[in-house]
Amino acid sequence: MGKPTGFLEIPRHDRSYRPVEERIKHYNEFVVALSEEELNAQGARCMDCGIPFCHQGCPVNNIIPEWNDLIYKNDWRNAIDVLHSTNNFPEFTGRICPAPCEAACTLNLEDIPVTIKTIECSIVDRAWQEGWITPQPASRKTGKKVAVIGGGPAGMAAAQQLARAGHAVELFERQDRVGGLLRYGIPDFKMEKHYIDRRIEQMETEGVVFHTSAHVGVDVDIKQLQKDFDAVVLAGGSEHPRDLPVPGRELDGVHFAMDFLRQQNRRVAGDSIDASEVISAKGKHVVVIGGGDTGSDCIGTSIRHGAASVTQLEIMPQPPEKEDKGITWPEWPNKMRTSSSQEEGADRKWSVSTQSIEGEAGSAKTLNAISVEWGPNGPQEIAGSEFSLKADLVLLAMGFVHPVREGMLEALGAELDGRGNVQANTDDYKTSVEKVFAAGDMRRGQSLVVWAIREGRQTARAVDEFLMGSSDLPR
Numbered sequence: 001m002g003k004p005t006g007f008l009e010i011p012r013h014d015r016s017y018r019p020v021e022e023r024i025k026h027y028n029e030f031v032v033a034l035s036e037e038e039l040n041a042q043g044a045r046c047m048d049c050g051i052p053f054c055h056q057g058c059p060v061n062n063i064i065p066e067w068n069d070l071i072y073k074n075d076w077r078n079a080i081d082v083l084h085s086t087n088n089f090p091e092f093t094g095r096i097c098p099a100p101c102e103a104a105c106t107l108n109l110e111d112i113p114v115t116i117k118t119i120e121c122s123i124v125d126r127a128w129q130e131g132w133i134t135p136q137p138a139s140r141k142t143g144k145k146v147a148v149i150g151g152g153p154a155g156m157a158a159a160q161q162l163a164r165a166g167h168a169v170e171l172f173e174r175q176d177r178v179g180g181l182l183r184y185g186i187p188d189f190k191m192e193k194h195y196i197d198r199r200i201e202q203m204e205t206e207g208v209v210f211h212t213s214a215h216v217g218v219d220v221d222i223k224q225l226q227k228d229f230d231a232v233v234l235a236g237g238s239e240h241p242r243d244l245p246v247p248g249r250e251l252d253g254v255h256f257a258m259d260f261l262r263q264q265n266r267r268v269a270g271d272s273i274d275a276s277e278v279i280s281a282k283g284k285h286v287v288v289i290g291g292g293d294t295g296s297d298c299i300g301t302s303i304r305h306g307a308a309s310v311t312q313l314e315i316m317p318q319p320p321e322k323e324d325k326g327i328t329w330p331e332w333p334n335k336m337r338t339s340s341s342q343e344e345g346a347d348r349k350w351s352v353s354t355q356s357i358e359g360e361a362g363s364a365k366t367l368n369a370i371s372v373e374w375g376p377n378g379p380q381e382i383a384g385s386e387f388s389l390k391a392d393l394v395l396l397a398m399g400f401v402h403p404v405r406e407g408m409l410e411a412l413g414a415e416l417d418g419r420g421n422v423q424a425n426t427d428d429y430k431t432s433v434e435k436v437f438a439a440g441d442m443r444r445g446q447s448l449v450v451w452a453i454r455e456g457r458q459t460a461r462a463v464d465e466f467l468m469g470s471s472d473l474p475r
Helices: 036-044 053-057 064-072 076-084 090-096 100-104 106-110 116-130 153-164 194-205 222-228 257-268 293-305 408-412 449-468
Strands: 145-149 168-172 209-211 231-234 254-256 285-289 309-314 347-350 352-360 363-375 378-381 387-390 393-396 400-402 436-438
Touching: 036 064, 036 116, 053 064, 053 100, 064 076, 064 116, 076 116, 090 116, 090 194, 090 449, 100 106, 100 116, 145 153, 145 222, 153 168, 153 194, 153 231, 153 449, 194 209, 222 231, 222 408, 231 449, 254 257, 257 293, 257 393, 285 293, 285 387, 293 309, 293 393, 309 352, 363 393, 436 449
Parallel strands: 145 168, 145 231, 168 209, 231 436, 254 393, 285 309, 285 393, 309 347
Antiparallel strands: 352 363, 363 378, 363 387
């Protein structure tokens, strides 16, 4: 702790955003970074608590006080080593993680937590600029082969760790590019994709072999992978979306959010989309159903398309403006949050249930909804509260229920848990099928990128122990 009084003397100062009228004209990131001097000062605010609750809030167990102190002392070179000791991809989490570490920060009791996420992102960005991040190929090979199925953050983390342990790792990704939802779910204005490409290049030099457009269970036989490899890691996503079973669901203009977001990311990447398949919000009245991050991403994308209006519906009640710290801290609190996309011009409605969608000539035009009141038995419709919205484009962003079972999981025959995810514990990550492991959203359900990285790393250690009898990989 280099400056014991830093938290008393230095006010919290975080990254800012470019003006709304400027940023909605493009799909690039729009965060305004802090200067080196500002970051040094923000690092000095860390209290180096005797019990660092930020560790409790961080799924990958980032050693936060240590690298905060190193930034205060301007020791960026050692800071990246400390950061990488727990997190393979801090440039991902430093951009899109909701920062539960900051919610758990002791200074958050006064609503002025250390700017942990900003410092994390600045460390890794500086490290790339300085050339400090280089491939770390294994010094010896084990002769063991591991197949990793799924190219999202869980699969990438598992593959990188296993390759560094000396195993021959091959990663199979069903999309044409690696990255999972980082690639085709998160909009470029939240995280540009060259960050993924840079890590892929590093991993290829470390020995990871990538197979894209390789849909295991469709193009690739899972049984053959079991025969050809010493271990298999299931690291696919929880991709079965929650649907909306209401009259009018079949109308043109009603789409799952991921179909909309995936297509836009492909367009930004330069892919050509057949005109008949384009999902555009330009000039349309857009209704986004679902109040989470995916819904927020739909809002920002629709506004950049040039939507006539954007309305976001959430069935849950509006959260309080401020949490009761005595009850919630250091856990992640339920409170009102407004994303950068929501700031750009969305009308948000709470405690709303969709009743039907009406159309003209087969295309959506109107969404009919009703207000609900929450009680011990769930939401109850409020008589007389019906209302209608113009809705030329309806985007379903209500989350995901479980992994897709058809194909790979059915052929594999792995046991599923009560929610339909692949059954595996967090001790050894083994499934019910011999030498098959599961990590990330496929095992735990829809979750955060930081949880995916954690599970990918821990699964890599479990696989290494399974193959070698012991492991030096960190857990």
